[in-house]
Amino acid sequence: MQKEMQASFPNLSLQGDSALHPNLPLEGGGTEGVKTKSLNNFCRHNRKNKTPAEQKLWSILRANKLGVHFRQQHQIGQYLVDFVCLKKKLIIECDGGQHNEKADAKKTHFLENEGYVVLRFWNNEVLANVEGCAVKILEFLHPLQTSPLKGEDKLKGAIKIRMDYS
Numbered sequence: 001m002q003k004e005m006q007a008s009f010p011n012l013s014l015q016g017d018s019a020l021h022p023n024l025p026l027e028g029g030g031t032e033g034v035k036t037k038s039l040n041n042f043c044r045h046n047r048k049n050k051t052p053a054e055q056k057l058w059s060i061l062r063a064n065k066l067g068v069h070f071r072q073q074h075q076i077g078q079y080l081v082d083f084v085c086l087k088k089k090l091i092i093e094c095d096g097g098q099h100n101e102k103a104d105a106k107k108t109h110f111l112e113n114e115g116y117v118v119l120r121f122w123n124n125e126v127l128a129n130v131e132g133c134a135v136k137i138l139e140f141l142h143p144l145q146t147s148p149l150k151g152e153d154k155l156k157g158a159i160k161i162r163m164d165y166s
Contacts, residue, residue, distance in 0.1 A: 043073040043080065053094045053123035054082060056130050061092070066134070066141055076114065079107050088141055089116045096123040 050058060054072075061070040061083055074084045076091075083092040091111055095104070108118045117140065121133050 039075065039080075043075065046073045046080070051094065051096065051123060053096070053121075053126040057083065057092065057094055057121070057126050057133065060130060060134050061137075066138060068141055076116070077110060079110065081111070084116075085141070090137075090140060091116045091118045092137065093118060093120045094123055094126055095120055 050072075058072060060066065061072075068085045068088055070083050070085050070092075072083050074081055076084065081091045082094050084090065093104075104120075108120075111118050119136060119140065121136075126133055
């Protein structure tokens with residue numbers, strides 16, 4: 001794995017004996033010991049090579065479709081996050097089977113101490129029900145505007161979500 005990452009990112013410079021994760025510079029998304037230029041290249045690579053779940057989620061987050069601006073593959077402290085709305089201090093993470101719960105808990109703890117709310121979705125959840133994920137995100141972003149009675153169509157460019165109350 002480490003040789004594979006070094007081949008893809010020859011300028012990636014690490015300090016110490018850190019184990020490389022297939023999608024992140026260091027286990028748990030930490031970037032300590034990674035030089036800035038290499039980190040910028042890694043972020044750019046991740047933005048261009050999203051997982052299918054990240055692609056699907058980005059399709060609803062991009063271009064202010066939910067009424068706010070999101071960034072993708074953004075660095076906060078020593079961590080990279082999948083998506084972040086800086087204005088609302090909301091982070092959205094897509095997690096697959098490769099995620100380390102202990103490292104994710106450490107990352108979440110750091111981000112929450114920085115004042116962010118972290119919403120995590122499993123990749124299979126996003127792929128099977130992106131509309132449900134969008135509802136959860138909208139409930140956080142616009143708590144008074146997610147009810148059909150409150151006019152959810154008033155959100156600028158918001159995706160339309162059919163709610164089934166049966």
